[in-house]
Structures are given as structure tokens and as C-alpha cells.
Amino acid sequence: MNWLTQLSALALEPWQFEFLQRGIAAIILVSVTCAAVGTHVVLRRLSFIGDGLAHATFGGLAVGFLLKLNLFASAVVAAVLTAFGIGTVSRKADISLDTSIGILFSGVFAGGIVILSHDRGYRGDLFDLLLGNVLTVSQLDLKLTLVTTALVISCLIVFYKELLFSTFDAAGAAAAGIPVLWLDFALLALIALTVTTALQTVGVLLVSALLVTPAASAMQLTDRFGVLMLLSAALGVVAGLAGIYLSYFFDVPAGAAVVLASTAIFFICFLASPKREELHVPEPGDAAAGPDAAGHFHRIK
Amino acid sequence: MSQPQTPLSINLVNVWAGYRRQPILADISLSIAPGDFVGVIGPNGCGKSTLLKVILGLVKPARGEVTVGGQPPDKVRSRIGYLPQLTQIDFNFPLTVWDVVLMGRYGKLGLVRRPSPADRAAAQAAIERVGLADLRHLPIGQLSGGQRQRAFIARAIAAEPDLLVLDEPITGVDITTQHALSHLLEEVNQGGITIVNTTHDLNCVASSFNRVVCLNNRLVAFGTPEEVLTRDILNETYGSHLLMAAGGDRLFPLHDHTEAGEHSHAVEKQRT
Numbered sequence: 001m002n003w004l005t006q007l008s009a010l011a012l013e014p015w016q017f018e019f020l021q022r023g024i025a026a027i028i029l030v031s032v033t034c035a036a037v038g039t040h041v042v043l044r045r046l047s048f049i050g051d052g053l054a055h056a057t058f059g060g061l062a063v064g065f066l067l068k069l070n071l072f073a074s075a076v077v078a079a080v081l082t083a084f085g086i087g088t089v090s091r092k093a094d095i096s097l098d099t100s101i102g103i104l105f106s107g108v109f110a111g112g113i114v115i116l117s118h119d120r121g122y123r124g125d126l127f128d129l130l131l132g133n134v135l136t137v138s139q140l141d142l143k144l145t146l147v148t149t150a151l152v153i154s155c156l157i158v159f160y161k162e163l164l165f166s167t168f169d170a171a172g173a174a175a176a177g178i179p180v181l182w183l184d185f186a187l188l189a190l191i192a193l194t195v196t197t198a199l200q201t202v203g204v205l206l207v208s209a210l211l212v213t214p215a216a217s218a219m220q221l222t223d224r225f226g227v228l229m230l231l232s233a234a235l236g237v238v239a240g241l242a243g244i245y246l247s248y249f250f251d252v253p254a255g256a257a258v259v260l261a262s263t264a265i266f267f268i269c270f271l272a273s274p275k276r277e278e279l280h281v282p283e284p285g286d287a288a289a290g291p292d293a294a295g296h297f298h299r300i301k
Numbered sequence: 302m303s304q305p306q307t308p309l310s311i312n313l314v315n316v317w318a319g320y321r322r323q324p325i326l327a328d329i330s331l332s333i334a335p336g337d338f339v340g341v342i343g344p345n346g347c348g349k350s351t352l353l354k355v356i357l358g359l360v361k362p363a364r365g366e367v368t369v370g371g372q373p374p375d376k377v378r379s380r381i382g383y384l385p386q387l388t389q390i391d392f393n394f395p396l397t398v399w400d401v402v403l404m405g406r407y408g409k410l411g412l413v414r415r416p417s418p419a420d421r422a423a424a425q426a427a428i429e430r431v432g433l434a435d436l437r438h439l440p441i442g443q444l445s446g447g448q449r450q451r452a453f454i455a456r457a458i459a460a461e462p463d464l465l466v467l468d469e470p471i472t473g474v475d476i477t478t479q480h481a482l483s484h485l486l487e488e489v490n491q492g493g494i495t496i497v498n499t500t501h502d503l504n505c506v507a508s509s510f511n512r513v514v515c516l517n518n519r520l521v522a523f524g525t526p527e528e529v530l531t532r533d534i535l536n537e538t539y540g541s542h543l544l545m546a547a548g549g550d551r552l553f554p555l556h557d558h559t560e561a562g563e564h565s566h567a568v569e570k571q572r573t
Contacts, residue, residue, distance in 0.1 A: 043391070043394060043395075158412060158413055159412070161407050161410065162407070162412070164404075165404055165407050168390075168391070168394050168396065168401075168404070169385060169389070169390060169404075171354075171359065171383075171385040171389060172383055172384075172385050172404070172456075173407075174357075174359050175357045175359060175378070175381065175383035175385075175408075175466070176378065176383070176404075176405075176407060176408030176460070177375075177378040177379065177408045178407065178408060219395065222395060223395045223396075223397065223440035223442070224395055224396070224397065224400070225394075225395050225396055225400065227395075228395050
């Protein structure tokens, strides 16, 4: 039993530092939220939006810096406004959401660069936001993350039917009296909020993976939407935890480690997926492949 | 269906819809009686889908008035079942047949509320009606074309509607399935539900529907199949691309599912 106690001691090791506890808690909350919202993102074929909104926060951060505002609030406002802009432009200009994302996020990102180019000071905290840093998660950050998680998850539960219907079939949902336009914008706002919250821990460059990969992994394994959402959240947590241990024991950035773990999980799900099982064609004379007495065929492994 | 049905009427008065200078619907006036089984025909881009969306209240007319059962479409939404064009649907979506049919009840449910036993009973009745009861647990991605249409028709019926608005309910399936689906819709119509559906299948128009709308951005004709399916009206609707053969006292278009351009090519060939 000695190795077991050793293993559990090892497993508990990262948890003994308070600043790490906060980081771990934040990364797990963020993973769950991203993965849950991510099911709608993936099913709506909006995978690009995580990247787009994360970049858009940069514009908000720059303005926040310049005017000495609260950075989280500035980033959230920039992301939500960009998200609404994306929705509106796509609708009014009759272009695809993808193109609309491409136009707006780069515009806002470029705005951020222009604003910051006038200030030559060291931007250590900004660099943290590009790559994320679990070690700098403050008590306040954790509280904000907790609030975001609670808000996003409860919206996903309260509007479960409505979001499902409009993600699957917007025209059908609208005809049934579901406020599709409203929900589209609400979902964009939730994505914006989720992405901004995740920046602290995984950073601008990697946040999109948290949004997309767990949902895509779960899709390999299930044909039910409810199961997909739960499984995606669960895979998000697994990747979060795995990433933290990788980060702690191999001394690599936690955000990158979480994303790597998530990518690995995707390929495991991909290989394990029952959806890719080939049809077994019975050979002539292959007794085992024929129907049994009741006339049923059995799948042969 | 448990409740007695009171089919809805539809009234369009000088309806215009479209974008910029391109009217998709130009000055459409027509009056559909309760219990009618209406087929909407016309070439691609003639405004069939837009007409349906105007009836559903999803597209607001730029000018003119639409009423369904004497009221604005928004007010009677819970009494309308809709089948969107299935080309718009992602069939890799992780849903079973049952999930999709149950969605027909979502419009009637409030926020947070889960489907009640009554909702489940209505969905079950609908799924049995279209003959998919055995496949209810199958992912929609594994359905054939005809089964997909059936599943979505079941979703529309599950709302226990008084009006069904169907965008190409029998397109893209083989002839046997077309007949089976037409038959199903006839039954549903006879159960006391007004049906408006778009179609490319002109033979079906002649046999099932009691009213036909010929659309080419403007209303070319509206009447019974006998009145409407004449050489002049069809040529006007489709812009002279059709070949027709007389069968008994009626004209039957020699029709396939190719695009209008290929049609005219085929017609030219025949003529030379």
C-alpha cells in the first residue's frame, strides 16, 4: 500500500499552496463553463468565435490601461460589444458569421495595438493575458470566475430547450414562437463572458481550445444532446486537472498543459468513437456472421 | 388528436416582400379557406419559401396585410406547425427521432418547464402517425431521406396544429416515398388541418391538392388544379420551360428535378 499513499501524497502536493489552490479552482471552473457553452459553439459551427472574442478583449484591455479602468470589466465590455457587433453585422450585411467575426475581431485587436503603441512601459500583466498564468489568480479573480460560472451554467439550464431548438433549427424555433434573435445575442454574450473569464488562466491564444475541444471530443462518443453537454463538461474538468498536474510536475505553463491534455483527450475519443466502427460484412461460409436462430445478426468485434 | 380541430384560414391582401429593388413577393392577394390543402408551385427563387415565412410571421411584409384565422400570424403561432426546408438542417446534430418530434411541443412550453406527460403523449401520437415509432431512439443522422421528412412532419403534427406550413415536404425522395408522404399529408388534412406546402412535383399537385398557388414573384394563378394546370398558366409560371403531355382531360408536365436552365436545353433538343 506504500505506493498508494505515495501516489496520493503526490496527487495532493499541488493543493497545499494557497495561490495554487486558487489557480486550480479557477482553471476547473473555467474548463467546465467553456466546455458547456462550447457544445452550442461547436454545433453552431462557430468554432472561430472563441479566438475572435479573445482577441477582441485586447482592445478593451488597451482602453482599460489607458484610462486606468478595471481590466476585467474593460475586457468583458469589449468582448460583449464585439460579440453583438458580430451578430448585427452578420445579420444586416448578410454575410456569414465567420466572416463577420474575422472583420470585427481584427479591427478591435488592431485598435488595441494602436492604443498601446503610444505607451512604451513594460506590459508584464498584458503578457500574462496572452498566455495566461494560473499563479496570478487573485481572490477577486476567483470570485469573478465563480460568478461567471454560476451565471453561464444557470442560463444554459434555464434556456436549455430554447437554446437547443434554435441551435438545431433556427427557422423552426422562430416559427414556434421562440425568441431566436434574442437567444442568439444572449448566447454571444455568454460566450464573450466565458472567454474573458478564461483569459486569466489560459490566455488569449489558447482559450478557443477550451471552448471547442471538449465538445468536439464528446461528439465522438454520443448521439444525445443532453449527454453531450454533460460529457463535454466532464471532459473539460478532466483536461483541466490533467493539465494542472502536468504543469506542476513538469514545470510547464498550466494553460498550455490543459490545452495539450484536452487535445490528447480528443484523439483518444476520436479513436474510441463507435461512430467510426466499420460495417462488418459477413463472408460466405462465415458461420459466426450469419443470423442466429431468431434471425438476428450480431456485431462481431 | 384529442382536441377537436378548427382549421385556420389565411388571408393575404396586397402583400409585398423582398429586399432593395428586388421584390420577392409582389402584390400577392389570396384567400385560403379553413381545411384547404394548398400546393404552392413555381420556379426556384419565385418566392415560395418567402410566402410561407410571411404566413408564419417570420418575414414581415414591406406592404400589405397577412392574417391567419383573422389574426396577425404572431398571435396564432402556437396553432401552426412548420416544416422547414430540410437542406437547412444539420443531420449530424446529436438528437434522436424522439428528441426532434418532442421539439414540436417546445413552443407551447414555458421557460424551464420540462415536457409533461401530455406533451409526451402528443409526440408519441405524432410519431406513430408517421410510422416512425420503431425508430424513435435512432439518431436522426441514421435516417433515410423519407424517414427524415417523416420525422419533421411528426414534429409539426406534434404541436397539434390547426395549420401546417410545409416547405417541400416531399422533395428529394424516391417515387414510392413521395406517394406515401402525400398520402400521409392527405390524411392529416382530412383530419381537419389546413395545409400549405411548397413542391416541385407537379404530378402530385394535380392529384392531392384542392388549391394551387402558381407563383413567380407575383401571383400567376390561384385556384383548383383543374383551373390552374393549363398550358398557358404553367408556361407563365415557369417562363416557358416546360414540356407537357395531355393525359385525359388534363395536362401533365414532363418534369424532372433538373434546374430551369437544363430544362430549356432539353426542350430545345426536343424541338429540333
